[in-house]
Amino acid sequence: MATAEEFELLYQASRDRLAGQLYALTGDEQGAFDLVQEAFVRTWARWDRISSYDDPEAFVRRVAFNLAKSQWRRVRRTLLRSSPPDAGSVDPDPSSRRDLVTALLTLSTHEREVIVLHYLAGQTIDEIATDLKVPSGTVKSWLSRGRARLADRLAVRDPEEMTQHG
């Protein structure tokens, strides 16, 4: 049954997780909070239907990601002004969120999105392919290229790449 209590439970349980994913996607801290909250605002308008979904959080995430992408150019311009994603300026300290996000911002939108969905949201390649309406092979390709670029930016030897290339 669609209730305000269930909505509140989902909100409490998933908002931090989603904000982390949105931050990774957009690089905009405040924007991540705003996008997650706006996605929940829109979800409530359809809550009597969404609440019956197997994974309502996935719906909220999709709404938030779509909102993020629709604002992308503006967000990207802001970020480029504030912290240019230059490989040479990346602090390799793995505990630094901003550096991670800065490294992510050097990827293409597709590469970044599939990395966030796969490694942070825990979606399988097939689920991402369904979600983005592209073939699984395309998702694999974006993921692979994104990993390689991130390894380069973060000065990590990607074991997968070592395996592939000997």
Next chain:
Amino acid sequence: MGEGSNDWLEERLLPLRSAPVGGDGGDGGGSDGGDGGGGGRWASADELRARSVRQRRRLFAMISGGTCVTLAVVLVVALLLVPGSGHAPIARGPGSAGISKLAGPDGSIHLVASLNGTARSHSAADSSAVAAAEQTFALALTREEAVSAGDGNVLLSPLSADVDLAMLELGSAGATAQQIATALQSAGLSNSAQAIGWGDLVQSLTSGQSPGELHLANSLWIAQHVAVEAAFLKACASSFGDDSYQADFESAEATQAINAWVDQQTAGRIKQLFTAGEIPKITEIVLANALHFHAAWTKGLFLQATVANEAFYPSTGRAVSVPMILDPQGTFEAGVASDYAAVQLPYTNGRYAALLVEPTAGTVASLLTSLTPSRLSSIVSGLKSEFVNFSMPNLTLSSRPLLNAPLAALGMGPVFSNADFSPMLGPVGTTNQALALVQQAVTLDVNRWGTDAAAATGSVVTPVAAHRVAATISFNHPYLFLIRDTKTGTILFSSIVNNPAAG
């Protein structure tokens, strides 16, 4: 790829598994009751729900095409659109079969039973048969109403009338039941098939893709001295989800209460189903239906459209200047045949669509004569995505048709003089009963943002005695306007627009 738990990238991304806190490094989320996001703080869930309501209100104001909407109406609409808000005078929910009272200000009217959601069996075949009958009835009723309307506009809700009369049919027997079934084009359906079919169809129509798109409600208003058969109440509630009220028809407050119920169920669109004195004092029962359809056009439709005064050519008389929605280079589901031009305009989520059909030879009345559900289906299936130089009027129509004459023409004539309502009213209903009037009130507002349409029907039972850029499709001549369910074909609203300036 990357599936292993020890993947270097997964480990590197660990710090991003929780919300940022407004600066470099650090973990953890925010706290509730903040300022809506400032400084990494979370708004409360209550605040998000309130924002959702405010967004809906803005959408409503946009669709209504103006800013002069009263706060009261906005609040009613918001209540209708927000999941979890009740539509009914008292809270109700599936399976609530108790006896309850409505605390009215005058004390003369109260809720005696709310029997929504009684368990019943399901049959897709039954609901398809009911939907098919509804389409035939809808076209026949529109045709009959056109006869009495002459050159004026026709505006009906076939669905509202059908649901209302299907309830009446449940409460009738013998020849009366047959006559109502004939009019409703449902003579081939058994009572049980109809009951199940209507229950499923109503449920399907109101639980579509977009909550709030279509709201439908029914109620029974029973004179204090009348004992309604329990089996009828139960059957009616099972299929139609009625609320039942006791009413003192000797008092003007009964009419006021029915109108208030209609007002509430239609989000303020219909203030008056019955005028003062229209319901006879000797009335035994009024069966009422109300519905409200409120939907935006599908995303992108009329994005580039403008609105400007253009000529519309009524079937008789001079051209009139009316506000027209102009979309000279839009893509539409359109079709042009030798005798008509048709365009289908889908609403958000695609479940419902408006179908406009303008005869290019002959009149709307002659087009209607040959229009059957199967021809309607072939018109729709013949539509293709085309670039069209499109225009149609901004419509704001309202009507209050008395349906006695068209229903009599469809076979219900005897019901208006002598009827058997014994399944509803018990032995007293076997003789000396009649259907006094079937009154409908309808509003239709079509603009570049979407459509808002509402209808209410009341049946009053008394004792006797008492492409390529090639096509230009301009709906600037009289045309047929239908709001249809694209899944079942059910016709919610029908209109013959003879003169948009007539209002």
